[in-house]
Amino acid sequence: MMLPKKGDAVLVQNMTGRYGRLHTRLMLDYGTNVAAGAAPGKGGQSVEGVPVYSTVQEAVDRSGARVSVCFVPAEFTLAAGMEALNAGIKLLVIITEHVPIRDELRLVELAQKSGASIVGPNCPGLIVPSQQVKLGIMPAPSFSPGNVALFSRSGTLTYEIAGQLTAAGFGQAVAVGIGGDPINGSTPVEWMDFVQNMDESRAVVAVGEIGGDAEERLAKHIEKSGYRKPIVAYIAGRHAPKEKKMGHAGAIIYGNYGTADSKISALTAAGVRVAKTPAEVPGLLRAALS
Amino acid sequence: MRLFEYQAKDLFKQYGLPVPRSILVNDVDGIRGAFASLKPPVAVKSQVLAGGRGKAGGIALVDDPTQAEREARRIFSLAIGGEKPNSLLLEEAYPHEKEMYLSVTLDRGDRAFVAIAAAAGGVDVESMAGKVIRKIPLDGIDSAFAIEVATLLKLPPIEVAPFVSILLSLERMARERECELAEINPLAVGKDGFLMPLDAKVIIDDNALFRHPEFAKLHPEDEFEGEASRQGFAFVRLGGDIAVVGNGAGLVLSTLDLVGDAGGNPACFLDLGGGAQQERIEAALRLVNRLPGVDRILVNIYGGITRTTDVAAGINTVLAEGIVKPIYARVSGAEEEEARKLLAGTPVRMYRTAPEAVEAVVKGQ
Numbered sequence: 001m002m003l004p005k006k007g008d009a010v011l012v013q014n015m016t017g018r019y020g021r022l023h024t025r026l027m028l029d030y031g032t033n034v035a036a037g038a039a040p041g042k043g044g045q046s047v048e049g050v051p052v053y054s055t056v057q058e059a060v061d062r063s064g065a066r067v068s069v070c071f072v073p074a075e076f077t078l079a080a081g082m083e084a085l086n087a088g089i090k091l092l093v094i095i096t097e098h099v100p101i102r103d104e105l106r107l108v109e110l111a112q113k114s115g116a117s118i119v120g121p122n123c124p125g126l127i128v129p130s131q132q133v134k135l136g137i138m139p140a141p142s143f144s145p146g147n148v149a150l151f152s153r154s155g156t157l158t159y160e161i162a163g164q165l166t167a168a169g170f171g172q173a174v175a176v177g178i179g180g181d182p183i184n185g186s187t188p189v190e191w192m193d194f195v196q197n198m199d200e201s202r203a204v205v206a207v208g209e210i211g212g213d214a215e216e217r218l219a220k221h222i223e224k225s226g227y228r229k230p231i232v233a234y235i236a237g238r239h240a241p242k243e244k245k246m247g248h249a250g251a252i253i254y255g256n257y258g259t260a261d262s263k264i265s266a267l268t269a270a271g272v273r274v275a276k277t278p279a280e281v282p283g284l285l286r287a288a289l290s
Numbered sequence: 291m292r293l294f295e296y297q298a299k300d301l302f303k304q305y306g307l308p309v310p311r312s313i314l315v316n317d318v319d320g321i322r323g324a325f326a327s328l329k330p331p332v333a334v335k336s337q338v339l340a341g342g343r344g345k346a347g348g349i350a351l352v353d354d355p356t357q358a359e360r361e362a363r364r365i366f367s368l369a370i371g372g373e374k375p376n377s378l379l380l381e382e383a384y385p386h387e388k389e390m391y392l393s394v395t396l397d398r399g400d401r402a403f404v405a406i407a408a409a410a411g412g413v414d415v416e417s418m419a420g421k422v423i424r425k426i427p428l429d430g431i432d433s434a435f436a437i438e439v440a441t442l443l444k445l446p447p448i449e450v451a452p453f454v455s456i457l458l459s460l461e462r463m464a465r466e467r468e469c470e471l472a473e474i475n476p477l478a479v480g481k482d483g484f485l486m487p488l489d490a491k492v493i494i495d496d497n498a499l500f501r502h503p504e505f506a507k508l509h510p511e512d513e514f515e516g517e518a519s520r521q522g523f524a525f526v527r528l529g530g531d532i533a534v535v536g537n538g539a540g541l542v543l544s545t546l547d548l549v550g551d552a553g554g555n556p557a558c559f560l561d562l563g564g565g566a567q568q569e570r571i572e573a574a575l576r577l578v579n580r581l582p583g584v585d586r587i588l589v590n591i592y593g594g595i596t597r598t599t600d601v602a603a604g605i606n607t608v609l610a611e612g613i614v615k616p617i618y619a620r621v622s623g624a625e626e627e628e629a630r631k632l633l634a635g636t637p638v639r640m641y642r643t644a645p646e647a648v649e650a651v652v653k654g655q
Contacts (some may be wrong), residue, residue: 098496102468103497154538155539163622182542183398236547240543246526246559247561261634
């Protein structure tokens with residue numbers, strides 16, 4: 001995993017769609033070097049002055065982009081993701097929601113083979129405020145440069161918590177939306193390894209929710225790895241009913257599998273400070289850092 | 291999307307999996323006729339999606355038509371997890387010596403589908419002794435894979451061939467129909483080593499339904515869930531009196547926690563989705579306003595891509611329609627002050643933070 005730096009060329013897939021256009025503009029406004037777009041059959045057009053190519057390969061060849069932000073609809077995300085990975089994209093950020101599980105598994109397999117990283121799907125993307133790199137749809141004003149690494153399974157909750165961190169004077173070294181689906185292109189464990197080794201970050205905030213066992217795995221990993229950087233977590237869904245999909249495809253409790261209580265007790269046992277509400281996060285972080 | 295047992299068993303049949311003879315009955319009047327064409331004893335099984343049917347009294351074994359009718363009447367009016375059945379499955383009992391467990395399911399942590407099998411079945415998969423778990427390649431399994439599982443389970447030779455055939459069919463079904471879970475629990479073992487699935491649990495990947503239109507019409511739809519899904523909202527009914535509306539699944543989930551902690555009872559979870567515009571706010575408020583049991587509405591918006599002024603304008607439109615129950619709103623983020631001005635002088639109670647709004651809505655002040 002390599003985080004992009006200021007000025008690195010970025011490709012937008014399905015740039016000519018409604019969200020592609022809107023967020024191309026917002027990413028450019030933030031200072032991100034959106035250098036090329038790709039959309040089948042739309043070669044020769046431009047969006048916000050950025051040239052659009054019909055294939056990812058051509059866009060990559062012309063722009064040198066190794067990073068792509070994908071706004072392709074779910075039915076075609078597998079094809080678009082394969083096209084990007086085969087064309088040499090090394091960081092593929094998939095914003096699209098509703099991608100089928102088996103398509104996600106294929107993309108994960110291909111990314112592993114080609115030495116690439118995937119962020120998402122079903123996520124707000126990734127932002128590195130100090131580098132003015134925004135790869136996704138998050139609202140810029142919630143974020144500020146700093147040394148907290150934030151990763152989260154939820155979109156709006158990321159903005160909410162980043163906004164509260166920013167207001168409390170804790171800027172972010174990086175903020176990542178891991179994605180709300182059962183399958184994540186990169187997992188909380190992978191992000192924890194990455195941010196614990198990231199020089200720019202002093203502390204980690206991990207935001208999880210009900211469903212699956214990503215947080216339990218993260219807790220075990222934290223215990224094993226003996227990390228030094230303080231970690232604060234927040235888990236949404238303590239009052240969620242069982243067997244109901246709570247908005248995200250991955251936010252569902254089956255029996256006793258995936259409950260908030262299980263995640264909170266695993267993280268607490270691993271020495272992580274777990275906030276009861278999003279509003280408690282900055283206070284716990286301050287305490288952890290003092 | 292979880293299938294009812296009878297739907298899952300229809301799917302089993304399409305893949306050559308054995309199932310006991312059965313008849314689906316939609317009312318008590320149909321019970322005698324159905325019973326007469328089956329060989330007793332017969333199991334009367336509630337067709338609900340909730341788990342723990344057996345424990346809750348949703349399954350009865352009957353020997354004669356009078357008993358069948360009496361049990362059917364009882365089970366039709368028995369709510370399990372708040373859900374009453376629209377139909378019952380009458381199924382021939384299968385005499386067996388022991389019960390096994392078999393499933394093909396997604397292992398989220400390992401990012402792979404896995405086959406899970408145990409020689410002794412049970413209610414709780416987690417604590418099942420001696421279970422075998424094998425990762426399934428994306429392109430499927432072959433006989434060698436299935437034989438390996440049978441060997442690891444130490445199955446007697448007579449059971450190996452039927453087991454291999456069932457695992458191969460189950461895996462093919464799960465792969466082709468994009469099941470998140472295809473589970474046989476219990477898988478009964480007859481005297482002759484023949485294996486018979488007694489229950490069938492199938493969950494289809496909702497996001498893959500566009501490739502499987504055959505499943506689209508399988509479910510009777512709740513009026514409100516149907517409307518919410520047409521509008522593109524994520525919506526779950528919860529039965530309390532406070533409708534919880536917000537933008538973003540995690541944000542709404544965390545709002546439910548705040549309401550629960552404060553002692554309130556959410557009526558629903560409604561996620562407007564990202565980038566929600568004015569018409570969507572209006573549609574959401576109209577929907578929760580007529581949801582039975584709702585007497586207050588909590589709106590929690592963090593403005594980012596969603597413009598808080600759109601939210602305020604949407605609230606104003608529904609207020610002008612004169613149809614709205616008390617609204618408690620926390621609107622924060624982009625264009626917050628303008629949004630506040632738009633709602634000044636209206637009956638909407640405005641708060642700057644989510645905890646403040648929640649405290650007020652729970653108290654009903």
